[in-house]
Amino acid sequence: GAVVSQHPSRVICKSGTSVKIECRSLDFQATTMFWYRQFPKQSLMLMATSNEGSKATYEQGVEKDKFLINHASLTLSTLTVTSAHPEDSSFYICSAADRFHNEQFFGPGTRLTVL
Amino acid sequence: AQTVTQSQPEMSVQEAETVTLSCTYDTSESNYYLFWYKQPPSRQMILVIRQEAYKQQNATENRFSVNFQKAAKSFSLKISDSQLGDTAMYFCAFMKYSNQGGSEKLVFGKGTKLTVNP
Numbered sequence: 001g002a003v004v005s006q007h008p009s010r011v012i013c014k015s016g017t018s019v020k021i022e023c024r025s026l027d028f029q030a031t032t033m034f035w036y037r038q039f040p041k042q043s044l045m046l047m048a049t050s051n052e053g054s055k056a057t058y059e060q061g062v063e064k065d066k067f068l069i070n071h072a073s074l075t076l077s078t079l080t081v082t083s084a085h086p087e088d089s090s091f092y093i094c095s096a097a098d099r100f101h102n103e104q105f106f107g108p109g110t111r112l113t114v115l
Numbered sequence: 116a117q118t119v120t121q122s123q124p125e126m127s128v129q130e131a132e133t134v135t136l137s138c139t140y141d142t143s144e145s146n147y148y149l150f151w152y153k154q155p156p157s158r159q160m161i162l163v164i165r166q167e168a169y170k171q172q173n174a175t176e177n178r179f180s181v182n183f184q185k186a187a188k189s190f191s192l193k194i195s196d197s198q199l200g201d202t203a204m205y206f207c208a209f210m211k212y213s214n215q216g217g218s219e220k221l222v223f224g225k226g227t228k229l230t231v232n233p
Contacts (some may be wrong), residue, residue, distance in 0.1 A: 030151055038158075043223045044207060061155030075118050091158060102148055102210065106160035 002028050004096050006107035014115055021079045021110045023094030027093075028062055029074040030096035034104060038091045048075055084114045117142045117209050121224035128197045129232050135182075136192045136227050138207030146212035149183065149190045150221070153202040162204070166190065168212075183210050197231045 003026040015018050022032060032051050036044040046047050050056040050071035066088075068080040077096075081088055091111050095104035118161045127135035140149070151163040166174045173181050178198075182191045194201055205225040207229050 034218075034220060042159075043225045044221075046220055049220055093158075093160065095160075095221075099215075099217040102213065102218055103150075103162065103165065104221060108157070108159050 002096075002098075003099075004094065004107040006092075006094055006104045006110050008110060009108065010111040012067040012113045012114075012115065015085050016083055017037045018080055019084055019112060021092055021094075021112075023077045023079070023096065023107050025075045025088050025096040025105070026097075028105075030095075031099045032075065032078070032097045033071055033077040034095045034097075035069060035077075036093045036095070037115075038093060038109075040091075044093060047079075064065075065084050081112065084112070086114045089114045090111065117211065117222045119146070119209050119222050119224035121205050121207055121227050122228045123201065124225070125187070125204075125224050125228045125230070127230040127232055128194075130197055130199060132195055133193060133195045134229065135153075135193075136205055136229065138190045138192070140207070140209050142188070142209065142211070144211045149181075149212045150153055150208040150225075151181070152191075152206045152208060153201075153203045154206065154226075156162070162207075164192065167194045194229075197218065199231050199233060202229060202231045212215055 005024045007022045035047045046058045046061045048058045056069040071077040093109045094107045097104045148167045149166045153161045164176045187194045204226045206226045208221045213219045
């Protein structure tokens with residue numbers, strides 16, 4: 001089956017620093033990747049959609065300059081949280097899809113804690 | 116815009132019994148997909164079952180089956196012979212059909228927390 005990895009699985013950083021989260025499709029070419037945010041006991045909230053080689057499309061209310069998304073290759077997308085603050089603490093999940101399947105494959109998630 | 120509603124925040128069931136989780140959705144699309152995902156305590160999202168809207172036959176995957184009522188915009192999940200490992204959050208999700216192939220964005224419901232009791 002299709003496998004998606006995320007790194008790191010958990011990260012703790014100080015307020016004001018930037019954090020980069022990687023999402024990789026290990027055994028397929030991901031033409032589209034999605035980034036979600038999930039607060040405790042809540043559902044997944046889509047932050048942005050990225051297509052390989054194109055700028056990401058952000059959902060309404062998501063700050064583009066704060067959450068930088070890069071999808072430079074067919075197997076890698078990165079989410080950078082710039083100048084992180086405690087309110088950015090959350091669980092971030094990526095998913096990936098190829099052009100052949102109407103299905104997203106999810107990574108295991110990254111727990112971000114900002115002190 | 117599409118919306119997905121799960122009206123049961125929490126449910127519980129005894130091991131080996133059957134439980135049904137409810138989901139309704141709203142859309143003006145004619146072609147779309149519906150999914151049930153499971154999120155155990157590990158928080159890894161696991162696809163349980165999917166349904167193509169153009170298919171009248173309800174999808175089945177082992178102990179999991181759906182009751183898809185397109186006219187009523189209802190998509191319930193039935194879990195038979197419940198097992199302790201079924202304890203998890205269950206999310207219903209909608210995805211519209213992509214003319215270009217591949218995946219469109221998923222719209223999730225708020226989830227139902229299912230507890231299977233021994």
